[in-house]
Amino acid sequence: MNPVPDRQPDVADDFGGPELDPALWVPHYLPQWTTPDRSAARYDLTPDGLRLRIDADQPHWRDEDAPMRVSNLQTATFSGPLGSQRGTHLHRPDGLRVRTVVPARSLWAPAAGRVEVDALAATAPGAMLAVWLVGVEAGRPEDSGEICVCEIDAETVSTDGCRARIGVKAHHDPRLRTDMAEVDVPGDATVPRTWGVTWDADGVRVDVDGMLLRTVDQVLDYPVQLMVSLFEVAPVAEPGEYPLTAGIRAVRGWGR
Numbered sequence: 393m394n395p396v397p398d399r400q401p402d403v404a405d406d407f408g409g410p411e412l413d414p415a416l417w418v419p420h421y422l423p424q425w426t427t428p429d430r431s432a433a434r435y436d437l438t439p440d441g442l443r444l445r446i447d448a449d450q451p452h453w454r455d456e457d458a459p460m461r462v463s464n465l466q467t468a469t470f471s472g473p474l475g476s477q478r479g480t481h482l483h484r485p486d487g488l489r490v491r492t493v494v495p496a497r498s499l500w501a502p503a504a505g506r507v508e509v510d511a512l513a514a515t516a517p518g519a520m521l522a523v524w525l526v527g528v529e530a531g532r533p534e535d536s537g538e539i540c541v542c543e544i545d546a547e548t549v550s551t552d553g554c555r556a557r558i559g560v561k562a563h564h565d566p567r568l569r570t571d572m573a574e575v576d577v578p579g580d581a582t583v584p585r586t587w588g589v590t591w592d593a594d595g596v597r598v599d600v601d602g603m604l605l606r607t608v609d610q611v612l613d614y615p616v617q618l619m620v621s622l623f624e625v626a627p628v629a630e631p632g633e634y635p636l637t638a639g640i641r642a643v644r645g646w647g648r
Contacts, residue, residue: 394599394602402500403536407640418497420624421462421464421621422479424469424492425489425490425491428492434446441642443638446634446637448631459624463622467617468480469494469496477489478490479529481526482564483561502647502648504624505591506588508586509640510643511587511638512641513549514638518548518626518628520625521622522543523619523620525541525616529613536565539598540560540561544557553580575606585601591612626640
């Protein structure tokens, strides 16, 4: 079990306000690699928290990646100049280039700590809920590793549990090795669950509702941004099935 720090979180959001907190969230998915109309999140603030949406008329993040539409919140941004390959999360093998220059903003980007996300997984076929911590790369491009807290395909979600991809992705960090695993997570996955991760000098430990799921003995000791995302990775057959949705009830974070 991962202990919760015995102090108030450095950041906490239950999405109970009239608008998204601009001091914590950027409502775009990696905006430097595309254009604002394609990176912008679609979402609602409801009595139950944040509802991320994929709408029928939402454009693909990039035409080169279609079908892929995403609504995402993140806690930092960084890019180099237009046309360059400098920017957060250069993760595509075809070689992303900056299409929209964004400012270097570190709203919350700790180098170690703990994060908890109370999340309701998507259930529509073709949808995926993801929670990540990703190297901002504003200092050095090799500080690009990723902690994958969970990637949950809607097809695996049931009242008996779900299957989540959990682990570490090296990307361009030569100090890391990609170590991902699919984990069968027991318990009703159609209700909100608390996904947590602690990362520090001892490695990475991922849990759900306080139950340890995976330990990865690798260390990321540079600033990482939190990303909470709803993806559509396969088109829905009927337009009437939109919007696809996932819920984020609350987020808590402790830096070190």
